[in-house]
Amino acid sequence: MILRWEGRDLVSSIEPESAPEVIDSWLVSHGVVAGWAHHRHRFAASLPGIDTEEFLDAAYQACPEHGRWFPRAEAHGGQLFLRLRPAPELRHQTVLHIPEQCDPRSRPKTKGPDLAVLAQLRLSAQGLGADDALLYGSDGRVVEAAHAAIAWWEDDRLMFPEHSDQLPSVTVAATREVLNDTGSRPISVEELSGGLPVWVGSALHGWTPVTGWIGAEGTRWQPATFRCPYSTTQVNDLIGRR
Numbered sequence: 001m002i003l004r005w006e007g008r009d010l011v012s013s014i015e016p017e018s019a020p021e022v023i024d025s026w027l028v029s030h031g032v033v034a035g036w037a038h039h040r041h042r043f044a045a046s047l048p049g050i051d052t053e054e055f056l057d058a059a060y061q062a063c064p065e066h067g068r069w070f071p072r073a074e075a076h077g078g079q080l081f082l083r084l085r086p087a088p089e090l091r092h093q094t095v096l097h098i099p100e101q102c103d104p105r106s107r108p109k110t111k112g113p114d115l116a117v118l119a120q121l122r123l124s125a126q127g128l129g130a131d132d133a134l135l136y137g138s139d140g141r142v143v144e145a146a147h148a149a150i151a152w153w154e155d156d157r158l159m160f161p162e163h164s165d166q167l168p169s170v171t172v173a174a175t176r177e178v179l180n181d182t183g184s185r186p187i188s189v190e191e192l193s194g195g196l197p198v199w200v201g202s203a204l205h206g207w208t209p210v211t212g213w214i215g216a217e218g219t220r221w222q223p224a225t226f227r228c229p230y231s232t233t234q235v236n237d238l239i240g241r242r
């Protein structure tokens with residue numbers, strides 16, 4: 001179902017004629033949205049010339065109270081839309097593909113303009129048996145995944161890649177609020193995929209452990225098994241996922 005914002009109400013709409021310029025998606029689980037304030041802020045910050053407050057209030061109210069849903073707010077020019085979608089099946093572990101090309105996005109700090117490019121990266125990864133693709137800069141430093149944030153455990157501390165081309169992650173922001181001692185630093189693809197306990201985090205799936213890697217040439221390997229201070233399930237509970 002597609003709804004268009006008419007200034008005071010959401011009304012039924014046909015498919016927009018253009019690709020979205022800005023989007024934001026969130027998981028609704030039995031009426032509960034984890035990190036809703038962060039989603040609101042990220043969407044509004046990407047549209048400085050548009051008042052999104054009442055639209056987002058209406059979008060929240062339009063979400064069903066039962067079941068799992070994955071709605072998406074979209075901006076097409078000056079028009080705002082809400083796409084109501086049932087949530088796909090959630091996964092509990094992730095295999096990451098390391099593509100041959102570095103991060104191809106044109107506007108990495110905004111969610112939306114590179115939607116088609118990222119979808120193609122994920123499709124290519126899935127064709128090899130992976131769930132998502134790793135994004136890295138021309139210097140070989142990790143940025144994030146095509147559809148998720150990246151984290152790893154280091155000396156009992158949850159760490160995040162430090163890179164100037166990251167999309168602000170709602171999952172990371174929510175996690176920093178509940179775990180006192182997190183950190184960040186630059187990390188290379190080789191180091192990240194070389195045996196560290198790595199997590200992937202998104203609004204849809206929450207945090208999931210990386211259980212396998214697929215290289216650019218199709219080589220496959222698994223990370224070593226580590227005992228971490230928290231499990232992905234525990235952190236997902238802490239950030240309000242149900």
